[in-house]
Amino acid sequence: MTLNDDYLDYPRRHHGYDHKRYEWSMLSERAPVTWPEGKSLAVWVNISLQFYPLNQRGKPFKVPNGMTMPYPDLRHFSLRDYGNRVGIYRVLKALAAHNITPTFAINAQLAEQTPYLVQRLKEHGGEFIAHGWNMDHLHYGGQPIEEEAELVKRSVDTLRRVTGQPVRGWLSPAKHQSFKTPDLLADNGIEYCADWVNDDMPYRCFTQTGHTQAGNLTMMPLATEIEDQFVMSQNLHSEDSWVTQVKDAFDFLLEESREQGGRLFALNLHPWLVGQPHRIACLEEVLAHISGHPEVWQAPAGEILDAFHHATEQA
Amino acid sequence: MKESLGVYDYWAYDQRPKIEWPGGAKVAFWVAPNIEYYELDPPLNPQRNPWPHPHPSVPGYSIRDYGNRVGHQRQMALLDKYGIRGSVSLSVALCEHHPEIIQMCKERDWEFFSHGIYNTRYTYGLSEAQERTMIRDSMETIHRHTGQACAGYLAPALSHSERTLDLFAEVGEELFGDKGGIYTCDLFHDDQPTPVSVRSGKRFISMPYSLEMNDTIVYAVNKVEPRQYATMLKRHFDRLYAEGAESGTVMCIPTHNYQVSCPHRIKAFEEALEYITDHPDVWVATGREIADYYLANYYDAALDSIAAQAATAGKQG
Numbered sequence: 001m002t003l004n005d006d007y008l009d010y011p012r013r014h015h016g017y018d019h020k021r022y023e024w025s026m027l028s029e030r031a032p033v034t035w036p037e038g039k040s041l042a043v044w045v046n047i048s049l050q051f052y053p054l055n056q057r058g059k060p061f062k063v064p065n066g067m068t069m070p071y072p073d074l075r076h077f078s079l080r081d082y083g084n085r086v087g088i089y090r091v092l093k094a095l096a097a098h099n100i101t102p103t104f105a106i107n108a109q110l111a112e113q114t115p116y117l118v119q120r121l122k123e124h125g126g127e128f129i130a131h132g133w134n135m136d137h138l139h140y141g142g143q144p145i146e147e148e149a150e151l152v153k154r155s156v157d158t159l160r161r162v163t164g165q166p167v168r169g170w171l172s173p174a175k176h177q178s179f180k181t182p183d184l185l186a187d188n189g190i191e192y193c194a195d196w197v198n199d200d201m202p203y204r205c206f207t208q209t210g211h212t213q214a215g216n217l218t219m220m221p222l223a224t225e226i227e228d229q230f231v232m233s234q235n236l237h238s239e240d241s242w243v244t245q246v247k248d249a250f251d252f253l254l255e256e257s258r259e260q261g262g263r264l265f266a267l268n269l270h271p272w273l274v275g276q277p278h279r280i281a282c283l284e285e286v287l288a289h290i291s292g293h294p295e296v297w298q299a300p301a302g303e304i305l306d307a308f309h310h311a312t313e314q315a
Numbered sequence: 316m317k318e319s320l321g322v323y324d325y326w327a328y329d330q331r332p333k334i335e336w337p338g339g340a341k342v343a344f345w346v347a348p349n350i351e352y353y354e355l356d357p358p359l360n361p362q363r364n365p366w367p368h369p370h371p372s373v374p375g376y377s378i379r380d381y382g383n384r385v386g387h388q389r390q391m392a393l394l395d396k397y398g399i400r401g402s403v404s405l406s407v408a409l410c411e412h413h414p415e416i417i418q419m420c421k422e423r424d425w426e427f428f429s430h431g432i433y434n435t436r437y438t439y440g441l442s443e444a445q446e447r448t449m450i451r452d453s454m455e456t457i458h459r460h461t462g463q464a465c466a467g468y469l470a471p472a473l474s475h476s477e478r479t480l481d482l483f484a485e486v487g488e489e490l491f492g493d494k495g496g497i498y499t500c501d502l503f504h505d506d507q508p509t510p511v512s513v514r515s516g517k518r519f520i521s522m523p524y525s526l527e528m529n530d531t532i533v534y535a536v537n538k539v540e541p542r543q544y545a546t547m548l549k550r551h552f553d554r555l556y557a558e559g560a561e562s563g564t565v566m567c568i569p570t571h572n573y574q575v576s577c578p579h580r581i582k583a584f585e586e587a588l589e590y591i592t593d594h595p596d597v598w599v600a601t602g603r604e605i606a607d608y609y610l611a612n613y614y615d616a617a618l619d620s621i622a623a624q625a626a627t628a629g630k631q632g
Contacts (some may be wrong), residue, residue, distance in 0.1 A: 001438040005356055009448055010432060013408050017380075019355050024413060028388040060369050086378075092321065143367040177373045179356075195373050198380035200578070219383075225577050235538040245541060249578035254579075258388075 013256055021182060021198075022205050022219065023146020030259035032261020033201065033311045035304075039110045039297035040257035042304045044266045046194070046222055047103040047126075048171070049117070049132040051110040052080040058140070059085070063135045063174050063269075067235055080272045082133075084110065084117060094125050094284050098291040103300045105131035105171040105194070108158040118162055127300035129169030130156050130190065141178050146245060152184040169193060171222065183207045186205065186217045192305050200253060200263050202308045220266070220301050223249075227268040232279075239282045246286045254295060262311070265290070322480060322511050323504065323521065324621050325560040326555060332616040334563035338609070340568070340598035341533075341559025342552070344591055344603045347500070347524060347569045348390060349404040349430060349469075349531075352412055352422075353379045357435035363474065365435040367431065382573030383409075387416055389576040393585055396422070397592045402602040403503060404430040404469045404500070410460040417460055425603040427461050430498040431471025438474040453488045464491035467522060469500040484513040489625075493518070498606040500524035506564050508609040510617050518610055522602050523565040524559040527551070530574040530584075545562055548587035556594060557579045565605060566591075 012018035035042050052236045054077045056067040065080065067073040097104055100164075104121050106128060108170050121128070132139065139148055160167045166193040172181065175195040184208035186195055193205065196219045202281070207219040224230050226249050231242045250265055257263040267290075274283045319383055330541040336343050355376050356366045366372035394401055403420055404426050410417050420427070431438075437447060438602040468483040487508050488498015499511060502521040513519045526532050528551055533539045539547070547567065568587070575584040590596060600608075 001440060002442045003445065005445065007360070007436070007441070008410065008432075008445060008452075012354070013411050013432075015411060015414065017355075017412065026415060027385045029415070033502075061367075085493060137410050141371055148400065172373075176368065177371060177466070179371055188505065196377040197374070198377040198384055200385055221377075224378065226579050235368065235540075237538070237540050240539045241542075245579040248580075248582050252578040252581060259406075 011032075011215070016083050022203060025199060025203065026243060027199060029184070030201070030262060031312075033308065035262050035297045035311070036307050037297065040262055040295045041254050041297070042262065042264050042294070043296050043298040043305055044220075044222070044264060045095070045100050046129075046266065046268045046297070046300050046301070047088070047102050047104050048131060048268060048270050049084060049088065049106040049110055050080060050131070050270070051084075051107045051113075052077060053134055053136045056136045058136070060138065060140050060206060063138060065115070065229060066195050067134060073273030075258070077135040083270060083272025083275055084114065085274075088117070088146050089120075089204070090118070090275045091269065091271045091279045091283065094280065094287055096124065097284070100288045101300050102126045103129050103169065103302075104264070105157065106127045106175070107131050107134045109134045111162045112158050115162065122163065123205060127302050128159060128163045128165045129168055129171060129194070129301065130159050130167055131171045132173040138174060139172050139177050145180055147238045148178055148180060149184055149187075152181075152188055153225070156188045156190065169194065169220065169304075171195065175224065179226055182217050190217065192201075192218045192220045192301060194220050194266075197221050197224045200266065202305060218305055220305060221264070222268050227270075228274040229270045239279050241284060243282045243285050247289050250290050252291065258295060317477065320477060322513070323502070323509055324625065326509060326617075326621045326624060328506070330450070330620075331507070331562060332613065332620050333561070334609075334613055336563040336598040339596060341596040342556050343565045343598045343600050345402055345565070345600050345602055345605060346394060346399050346566050347567055347602065348387075348401045348568060349571045350383070350387065350393075350406065350409055350416060351430065351434040352383075352406040352409045352477065354433055354435045357433065360437045360439055362439040363472075377465035379573050382576065383413055383416060386576030389418075390570060391419060392629070393422070393588060395582070397588045398603055399588065399592070399599055400425050402426040402428060402467070404428060404589045405457065406430055406432065406434050406471070408432050409555060410456050415462065421461055426600060426603050427457050427463050427465065427496040428467035428469065429457060429465050430469045434472045434473055435461050436477050438470055438479060441476065443482070443587060444477055445487060446478065447482050451490070452484050454486055454490055464494040466495060466606060467500060468496070469524065472499065475501060480511060480519070481514045484517045484519045485515050488515065488517055496538065497610065498522040498523055498602060500602070503527075505564070506558075508565060508613070510614060510621070517556060518614055520606060520609060520614065522557065522567075522606055523570055524567045524602050526569075528567065529569040531571050534574050534580070541552060541583040543584045544580070545583035547581050549590050552587075552591050556596070567605060
């Protein structure tokens with residue numbers, strides 16, 4: 001069976017990208033950015049708080065770390081729930097010990113159903129960012145636009161209501177999007193999105209509809225490659241190896257930021273994984289390693305976004 | 316479908332004419348950065364899905380974009396530091412999308428060879444005429460943007476037909492005579508160059524490129540820890556260096572700027588580069604340089620040796 005000749009047509013083969021979401025730009029060619037107080041490396045720690053439903057639909061695919069066994073898959077359901085009951089409190093303690101103010105990316109359904117958890121997170125201090133409805137409500141190409149629009153609005157509205165915070169940021173479940181997701185985020189007053197892992201600095205995104213006060217949507221890349229779940233749950237590397245990888249990444253970006261200008265070190269954590277008794281010391285080791293450097297500015301993503309806009313508008 | 320493609324003959328590793336690389340080097344060492352473009356919404360191919368999820372596959376697309384936005388410059392700085400000119404396995408549409416990267420490589424006198432148009436357009440299902448058109452497009456694009464006669468081929472996303480090597484050799488001959496279309500990176504059967512027979516009879520070889528040392532295979536398929544990759548690279552080199560005293564070997568590190576250049580991995584890559592280039596008897600070269608040298612000095616002897624081994628076996632049998 002031979003393909004049609006249009007398989008060799010390349011309608012988007014031109015300068016820049018094959019889409020119009022953001023501009024082509026090499027990091028090393030951009031004007032250097034300095035973070036507040038003359039710091040070179042911004043450190044963003046995100047805690048992902050997630051609800052994996054037992055009756056997983058798996059639409060359009062089974063979310064990583066979700067249910068894998070025939071219904072009812074109690075082992076995975078309860079192992080993930082562990083993070084919201086037990087793991088998070090170990091993680092909060094570790095964060096407090098190093099004076100780290102994180103973002104909490106929380107599924108809106110979880111926030112609505114566990115007001116005590118939300119209260120404790122607020123007491124700890126940090127910025128809530130939207131993380132969709134739950135881990136089985138993915139955003140994907142081919143999804144009816146009305147369905148996705150309702151999902152984004154419900155997630156953002158719910159989180160704003162139960163947290164009392166403006167909720168400026170968004171992290172899609174599994175970092176998966178449709179072609180419309182950035183537009184819908186802007187429509188709902190979201191200012192930054194963490195899904196696109198293509199840079200070590202924030203950068204501007206173009207949306208068709210909404211324009212928030214701060215300008216268009218900004219991408220705040222939340223690195224996947226050093227995430228606890230990616231290294232230990234997907235790649236099945238050891239805890240010790242994860243620590244080494246995170247330290248190596250941090251050391252490299254710190255050095256590059258000294259030589260070339262501001263960089264963003266973004267670490268995404270999952271209490272259901274790193275909050276286990278045998279792993280929490282590894283997190284403590286990582287947090288100790290990334291704390292206390294004179295060139296480091298630790299802040300939640302919204303503050304980093306503001307500083308980025310301030311620095312690049314001045315430039 | 317064939318049981319075997321039959322483009323090279325059996326040839327025992329330990330009974331070959333001795334290869335001596337320039338300067339008495341034991342290993343010809345080359346680095347092949349794959350500089351690729353994956354489309355956000357490519358057309359579907361009935362035999363292979365370009366992405367594992369409904370488009371847009373943001374996780375896959377964005378990390379590959381990281382390679383071009385961020386990773387390329389990091390890798391290039393390292394290759395500069397260790398005196399290595401890259402041999403770029405190029406999704407040639409990158410000449411149009413990101414010519415700034417091409418320019419940087421040109422300034423360093425790097426080699427460019429064809430890796431198809433996009434890494435999301437496969438050879439599967441193409442007619443012979445279509446595949447020839449695609450290969451010609453890729454070689455002409457490289458020539459138009461770099462002035463280079465494309466010498467090597469790595470099929471896009473390692474997707475092949477039974478005719479791929481024949482077509483590449485033929486189009487190379489048509490466009491550039493014996494300067495173009497002289498080596499393939501698509502075969503992983505050897506640690507030395509070997510003759511490959513193509514239907515035109517062109518003098519054509521396989522260049523060791525190593526899937527085993529390919530960072531994407533190592534990291535994304537085999538899920539290796541970054542520092543273990545450095546260990547693997549050093550062990551691989553050590554053995555080829557030792558064996559190279561008997562007859563010259565080839566070591567290639569095929570890289571991807573979205574793999575080796577990630578902040579948690581680049582240190583391991585540098586460690587290996589430093590180790591390898593620190594050895595005295597290493598010929599740091601490009602794919603074309605190795606191919607040209609082999610074709611000029613060892614290709615004919617190789618054909619004789621292969622024939623002699625087969626004849627010996629025939630007598631004994």
